[in-house]
Amino acid sequence: METKPVQSPKGRLCELTYREDTSDLSTIGSTWRLWGGLVDEYGLVGLPDDMTGTAIDIGAHIGSVALALLVDHPRLKVVAVEPLVENCDIIRLNAEHLGVADRLTIHEAGISLSETVPITWNWTETGNDEYWRTNRFIGNVRVGTDGGSETVIMPGITLGSLMPKRGLVPFMKIDCEGCEWVALTDPAIKRIRRIVGEYHGHPGSDGLRDLLDPTHDMSIEPNGACGIFTATVR
Numbered sequence: 001m002e003t004k005p006v007q008s009p010k011g012r013l014c015e016l017t018y019r020e021d022t023s024d025l026s027t028i029g030s031t032w033r034l035w036g037g038l039v040d041e042y043g044l045v046g047l048p049d050d051m052t053g054t055a056i057d058i059g060a061h062i063g064s065v066a067l068a069l070l071v072d073h074p075r076l077k078v079v080a081v082e083p084l085v086e087n088c089d090i091i092r093l094n095a096e097h098l099g100v101a102d103r104l105t106i107h108e109a110g111i112s113l114s115e116t117v118p119i120t121w122n123w124t125e126t127g128n129d130e131y132w133r134t135n136r137f138i139g140n141v142r143v144g145t146d147g148g149s150e151t152v153i154m155p156g157i158t159l160g161s162l163m164p165k166r167g168l169v170p171f172m173k174i175d176c177e178g179c180e181w182v183a184l185t186d187p188a189i190k191r192i193r194r195i196v197g198e199y200h201g202h203p204g205s206d207g208l209r210d211l212l213d214p215t216h217d218m219s220i221e222p223n224g225a226c227g228i229f230t231a232t233v234r
Contacts, residue, residue, distance in 0.1 A: 007033035009044040010072040016094050024062055024090070031064040042173045042196045043230065046067055051076050051170050056162055056192075058111055058183060059176030063091030067170070070100035075086040076170070079162050083110040083119040083154045109180040112156030122153045152213045159186040168193045168233065184208070195231040205229075 003017050006028060016032070018024035028034055028199035030041040044063055047226070057066040069078050082088050088108050095170045099199065110117040143169040159182075163169060167177070174197035176179050195216070199208050205222045208229055212218055216231035 003114050004028070004034070004163040008071045009038060009067050010049070011039055012039065012071050014071060014098060014230060016067070017090065017097065018062070019090065024133055026073055027061055028064050037219045039230075042175075044072070047171060047194075049073070053167065053170045054075070054079060054164055055170055056159075056174075056225050057081065057174065058159075058179070058191065058197075059172040060087070060091060060106075061175075061194075062087050063094060065173045066091065066104060070095070071098060071205075077105070079105045079107070080159060081107045081109055081111060081162070083108065083152075084121060105118070107155075107157055107162070109155040109157040111159065111176060111183050113158065113182060114210075116153050116154045117156040117179075118151050118155050120149055125199055155165070158188075159183040160188040163191060170195075175195055181207075184211045190233070196230075197229065198226055200226045 001017055003015050004025070005013065005015050007013055009031065011033070014032075016028055018028060025034070027206045030039050031044065033067050034038060039194075044065065047069075049072075051073045054077045055069050057063070057069070057078060057080045060066050060082040063080060063082075066080040069076055080091060082091065085108055088106050090102075092101065092108055095104050097133050137139065159226075169192045172192045172195045174183055178200045180197060180199055189195075189212070195212075198210045199205070203210070204225070205220050208220060210217055216233050220229040221228045
């Protein structure tokens, strides 16, 4: 484990713990000010400073979005969903260090309509046998050479079960390599003020518009079979 000084999207100085020889720093750098600039993949810097309520982070990975939201919005709570237990451990470690753990709820689960869901994860070989387990990832960012994959069975959870009983959710980030379609077809989606994330595969950008156009204004940046989208409730 190593630590790195960083700045939140809105410029607050912090320090985050990450795992060496993994994609952790790349993930942090897509949200936090790490290498002299801000990529801001999910548009966090433009969110209202006084945002309150409960935000949702689906596909939290190591919590780079969830933690940034908590640091920059001291009156906000966050619910994070992440199926890989080792990633959840990193989220908890950094949340404690940043003093935001009391406003964070973590579900070690995957979005699904079933009670359980198979999660296929990959690992890469880094030349250090101690690291293959901490370099587990879902998605396409890889460090080292391919090491293989494995499927684990995790609890399934629905978007509706994550939502507060009433009112709008101010923000949801979703990047879960395909499970977004289950979440976006949940009737609870109409209660989310702003959604930013990635879509993957079928039904593509046209299907995304069909799901969200009735309730949200859409912006889509397609990139082949996937892309980034933003949806803001009317």
